[in-house]
Each structure stands twice: as C-alpha cells, then as structure tokens.
Amino acid sequence: MPRILHIVNGDAFGNKLRASGIDGDILVWRESLYEGPIGMRMSDSALLPLRAAYMNQRHGIPEALFSATAKQQEEALDALSAETDEVVLWFEHDLYDQLMLCYLLSRLHDRANRPFQLSVLSLGEFPGIDIFYGLGQLSTDQIASLHRTWVPVEVGQLRLAHQVWTAVSAAEPYLLASLMEEDLSLLPFLIKALQANYDRYPSMYNGLNAIQQLILSRLKESDRPILPLFQQISDELSGYGLGDLQFWGILEDLRLCTEPLLQISEDRRLPQYGEALPLDFENWRVSITDLGILIHNGARDHLSINGVDDWIGGVRLLGRDQVWRRNTATTGLLKV
Incomplete structure (x- = not known):
C-alpha cells in the first residue's frame, strides 16, 4: 500500500x-x-x-x-x-x-x-x-x-x-512589490494573501496598518466586549487567518504603547500561550481613547507618537521615522 x-x-x-x-x-x-x-x-x-x-x-x-x-x-x-x-x-x-x-x-x-x-x-x-x-x-x-x-x-x-x-x-520589500505586479494565478489564492500582507504595513495616512485601523473603526462606533470584537474582526478580515493569540497581541500593541490608542476594562495582561481565558473574560470590554480617535481620523500619526518595533516577513519596522509605509491612495511603499 x-x-x-x-x-x-x-x-x-x-x-x-x-x-x-x-x-x-x-x-x-x-x-x-x-x-x-x-x-x-x-x-x-x-x-x-x-x-x-x-x-x-x-x-x-x-x-x-x-x-x-x-x-x-x-x-x-x-x-x-x-x-x-x-x-x-x-x-x-x-x-x-x-x-x-x-x-x-x-x-x-x-x-x-x-x-x-x-x-x-x-x-x-x-x-x-x-x-x-x-x-x-x-x-x-x-x-x-x-x-x-x-x-x-x-x-x-x-x-x-x-x-x-x-x-x-x-x-x-522591493522584490515582493514587483512580484505582486506579475501573474500569480498558478497559486490562485496568492494575490489576495499578498495584498493582505501589504496591508500590514503602516499607512502614510496615520501610521496604522489595516487591522489596527479596522479595530479602531469598530471601537469608534461603541466600546465592545473583547470576544465579539475578535469574532467581528476575524469575520471582516478572514483573508488574514487571525488566531486569538495574534489578535490579543495586536490589542496589546495598541494598549501598551507609550500613548495608548485603546483601553481594556480589566487592567490585566491578555492571555498568552497555554493559558486559559480568565473566568470573567467575556465581560472584558475594549474602548478607544481620545488619542485613538484622533489617530483613526488622521489628525495625529501613530508612528510619530509611539514608534514601532516589529517585522513583516524579513522587513524590520523600527522607530518613529524612516519606516516602510504603504500609500493608501495608490499602491506602493515608501520609507519615511
């Protein structure tokens, strides 16, 4: 056999x-x-x-x-x-x-x-x-x-x-940006996946990536229980394949930065690997701060205020300036 x-x-x-x-x-x-x-x-x-x-x-x-x-x-x-x-x-x-x-x-x-x-x-x-x-x-x-x-x-x-x-x-990111202009149909889901990857770069508009921007958009409507917020963002951005640990990490980036863009009703660390959800986790609520509203609207810039220290593939995003950003009006990446 x-x-x-x-x-x-x-x-x-x-x-x-x-x-x-x-x-x-x-x-x-x-x-x-x-x-x-x-x-x-x-x-x-x-x-x-x-x-x-x-x-x-x-x-x-x-x-x-x-x-x-x-x-x-x-x-x-x-x-x-x-x-x-x-x-x-x-x-x-x-x-x-x-x-x-x-x-x-x-x-x-x-x-x-x-x-x-x-x-x-x-x-x-x-x-x-x-x-x-x-x-x-x-x-x-x-x-x-x-x-x-x-x-x-x-x-x-x-x-x-x-x-x-x-x-x-x-x-x-030059090689990848060039490759995205080519015919990628041999792997039929690839172009949408790479577009999602591109959207992970901070924007020229306010320094937020697409996931962060959507989270703040939903929180501007009203504060949300944390689990339904995770479900909603996962549904709207199903092309990412977000897991709970990844989502908690994104929330912590926005909460624990120098000047927070959101806050969580319970002032406790979000669950990490191997940890069970707290018994009252369904009651935890997430809300946007005043600064978060300003940044979401483009009146302030997240990177200029809080900087970044992360990776997108092999590209290191580090600091408050000279960071790769995406142009939200057209396609393309610039280091500013």
Whole structure:
C-alpha cells in the first residue's frame, strides 16, 4: 500500500484528518510565518534564536519549546525519502496558510530528484459553508469527502512559491512589490494573501496598518466586549487567518504603547500561550481613547507618537521615522 504523508496546519485539523479515515501519516506544521523575523530556512542557526525570542516576548511561548518544535518539523521534512510515495499539503486561502504553503514548496523546490509525488489541496470555500475560515471548520465526514481531490504540484508552482518566499523573506520589500505586479494565478489564492500582507504595513495616512485601523473603526462606533470584537474582526478580515493569540497581541500593541490608542476594562495582561481565558473574560470590554480617535481620523500619526518595533516577513519596522509605509491612495511603499 502506498505510504502517504499529509502536512497540515494546526493540531485541531490534524486530529480531524486522522479521525476521517483518510490513510496516511500526518505531520502538523506549527508556525506563524506572518509574525516575527523569517528567512529561507526557519531552523537557521542565526534566525531561530531571534524568532524564539520574538515569540516568547509576544505570546509567552517558551523559547526552548519553540526552538525544539521548529527543529523537529524541519528535520521531518529533510527526512522524507524513498519510503514515502506521496506528500500532500493541505492549506487554505488566507495569508497565514498561503505563506506556510509557499515556504514548504520553496523548501521542496530544490529537491528535483525527490522520490515522492508532491500534491496539494488548497481551499477557499466548501459547499454549504457561508463563511469559510478554514479546514478546521469541516466535520470528519466533510474531510473524508476530500479524499483524493488533491492534485500534483506543478513545476511552475514550485518555482513561483520559491520566488514568493525569497521576496517575502528579503530585508526590503522591493522584490515582493514587483512580484505582486506579475501573474500569480498558478497559486490562485496568492494575490489576495499578498495584498493582505501589504496591508500590514503602516499607512502614510496615520501610521496604522489595516487591522489596527479596522479595530479602531469598530471601537469608534461603541466600546465592545473583547470576544465579539475578535469574532467581528476575524469575520471582516478572514483573508488574514487571525488566531486569538495574534489578535490579543495586536490589542496589546495598541494598549501598551507609550500613548495608548485603546483601553481594556480589566487592567490585566491578555492571555498568552497555554493559558486559559480568565473566568470573567467575556465581560472584558475594549474602548478607544481620545488619542485613538484622533489617530483613526488622521489628525495625529501613530508612528510619530509611539514608534514601532516589529517585522513583516524579513522587513524590520523600527522607530518613529524612516519606516516602510504603504500609500493608501495608490499602491506602493515608501520609507519615511
């Protein structure tokens, strides 16, 4: 019987795939590649400590655990051999998954003599589901219906993914901006994902990225309970693949900066990795500050006041000036 390895995003879907009865082994890829510094190989000895420190500071993930997990999954990828007949990549339409897909295809790009068939199943919708967030929504029966619907990866797709990952991991955004003007249809969800990535840059208008701007827009309407706010932003920006930890991190950026743009009714740290939600979490409310209103309206500039220290792919955003920003009236990035 052919030996199949399925590579998937997240343990929740991995468990459902296992329960669906589809044959094969499962490798869960545990990474959040739209956060922190990245490179051509995520287990690189210089890069990995930087990523581990970033994830610890932002989400409370123990550095040793993060590094060990990264090394284990990279070693599993390197260990693919003639004993494996087919590798199937299961990924969704959003930025989170499309970056992961491009990374894995890029890593496999140079293995021209690989002994196994490389296949992909990439979805942006599913019959009967109005808002498709991802594969984790599906029941085991729905997952079982996808058996053998995956298709072989084309050479052109491997090359494109390698180009994309090279551009995303570059220290400046020129390559990626140029690539976004080209035909990316070999990976049909890629252009929307890269547009979402572009929207993560602070704007020329007020120094906010698109996610921050939308959060403040909703809070200008009224203060919100924190869990419904997360659900609403996730629905409106489904192309990002926002998880709860990522969302809490975005809120903390706006709350704990030098001059806060929002406040939370409970003056406590938001949950981090491995922590249960506080018992009263559903009662926590988020509201916008007076400065947040001014910045949202473009009367003040977030970066000029609070600065930034973050990464978009390989691009470091640091300080109050000479930071890469996006033009909201046209396309393009400027360092100002």
